[in-house]
Amino acid sequence: MSAPRLAVIGGGPAGLMAAEVACRAGVSVDVYEAKGSVGRKFLIAGKGGLNLTHSDPFEVFVSRYRERADAVAGWLRDFDADALREWARAQGVDTYVGTSGRVFPLDRKAAPLLRGWVRRLKEEGVRFHVQHRWLGWDGDALRFATPDGEQHVQADATVLAMGGGSWPELGSDGAWVAPLAARGVDVAPLQPANCGFDVAWTPYFAERHAGAPLKPVVAHWTDVHGHAHAMQGECVASANGIEGSLVYAMSADLRDQITREGEATLYLDLVPGRDEDRLRSELARPRNGRSLSEHLRRQAGVSGVKAALLHEVLGKTITADAATLAATLKRLPLKLLRPRPIDEAISSAGGVRLEALDDHLMLRELPGVFCAGEMLDWEAPTGGYLLTACFASGLRAGRGAVDWLRARA
Numbered sequence: 001m002s003a004p005r006l007a008v009i010g011g012g013p014a015g016l017m018a019a020e021v022a023c024r025a026g027v028s029v030d031v032y033e034a035k036g037s038v039g040r041k042f043l044i045a046g047k048g049g050l051n052l053t054h055s056d057p058f059e060v061f062v063s064r065y066r067e068r069a070d071a072v073a074g075w076l077r078d079f080d081a082d083a084l085r086e087w088a089r090a091q092g093v094d095t096y097v098g099t100s101g102r103v104f105p106l107d108r109k110a111a112p113l114l115r116g117w118v119r120r121l122k123e124e125g126v127r128f129h130v131q132h133r134w135l136g137w138d139g140d141a142l143r144f145a146t147p148d149g150e151q152h153v154q155a156d157a158t159v160l161a162m163g164g165g166s167w168p169e170l171g172s173d174g175a176w177v178a179p180l181a182a183r184g185v186d187v188a189p190l191q192p193a194n195c196g197f198d199v200a201w202t203p204y205f206a207e208r209h210a211g212a213p214l215k216p217v218v219a220h221w222t223d224v225h226g227h228a229h230a231m232q233g234e235c236v237a238s239a240n241g242i243e244g245s246l247v248y249a250m251s252a253d254l255r256d257q258i259t260r261e262g263e264a265t266l267y268l269d270l271v272p273g274r275d276e277d278r279l280r281s282e283l284a285r286p287r288n289g290r291s292l293s294e295h296l297r298r299q300a301g302v303s304g305v306k307a308a309l310l311h312e313v314l315g316k317t318i319t320a321d322a323a324t325l326a327a328t329l330k331r332l333p334l335k336l337l338r339p340r341p342i343d344e345a346i347s348s349a350g351g352v353r354l355e356a357l358d359d360h361l362m363l364r365e366l367p368g369v370f371c372a373g374e375m376l377d378w379e380a381p382t383g384g385y386l387l388t389a390c391f392a393s394g395l396r397a398g399r400g401a402v403d404w405l406r407a408r409a
Helices: 013-022 039-044 056-065 068-080 082-091 111-123 177-182 204-208 245-261 277-282 292-300 304-319 322-332 386-406
Strands: 003-011 028-032 096-097 101-107 127-129 133-138 141-146 147-151 157-160 189-194 212-222 228-238 242-243 264-269 330-338 347-352 369-371
Touching: 013 111, 013 157, 028 292, 039 111, 068 141, 068 386, 082 096, 082 101, 082 386, 096 212, 101 292, 111 127, 133 177, 141 204, 147 386, 177 304, 189 245, 189 369, 204 304, 212 304, 228 245, 242 245, 242 330, 245 264, 277 292, 277 322, 292 304, 292 322, 304 322, 322 330, 369 386
Parallel strands: 003 028, 003 157, 028 127, 157 369
Antiparallel strands: 096 101, 133 141, 141 147, 189 347, 212 228, 212 264, 228 242, 264 330
16 A cells, blocks of 8 residues: 655745655655756745844743744644754754854755755655646646646645745745635735835935934834834835844834834934933033034934935924933934835745644645644744744654555555
């Protein structure tokens, strides 16, 4: 009797983990990838140093998944940050904890880990089919567009792990939404996550200061529940608005606020560590013929893009009034108009609603079809949380497929 056959569609971490689990359980596994090679987004993630996971305590780690924390916690109890580090060690890749608590491979590279993983999967019997773009179903058969024309494939179970909608050039283009919706699967609209935002800069500011870093600054914002937040970090003034790690960390709150209110206001403390009363006193000192720009530089340490932001917000009303300058420097308001497009985002929110899945990540409407990774309706900030949940959900879906196949053997 031949082994049951599992089709894994998508060659990112979630799909590869599902393939690994199923193959080692004796299932015949085929991985189908739309692009010419697997793991392309994984490799891009490793370009700046592969942030594999995070060293947060479990309760803090789980809280990063916001409204989906309870569901994701279930996946992570099976495969958490420590388990991911152990798994990497078993692949011959040791890791270390950086000063920010983020976890990286010792060499900070993704390619050696991915190459070794794919090689071992092939040695264990997993078959890889690249340039196979999933189109949906024809009856029970899976449809693929290939260089040799459309092909139909029969499988006993399927794991869908095709990513979200934020990296179309790497295969994560959200094209799977229509076939699933046509089968009655409830899919939340895909939205940008870990993204920048548009600000209505004047042409002068956009031309002169696009790409200028803002560091350090403290961001203040309010979420849709009215809770105030503050965080120190770095961001960048772009030609269209504002982006960078600090902005990405709060992007879900800001995006939801814009969805609800039509806009959001982000407040930046441009001079963290300086008391407003003292700053006001320093700015009230005589200028002795110096320009306002020179006065700001000498008394507040503000120049370049920070000084330009002050002019951008106060406009023609900018004066040497110390109280106004100090208050604005400590809480400079930026009106955010909209998130940047999803294809510019690091990740996406939305996707297959978790309510459409059982505890094994099998679609209730499509028995034998499992989903994993970023195509599910959850989101997380950067810092290793995205990758960890992708691995963990892939393991959950792979185990679910194995159990479902065994129950029908």
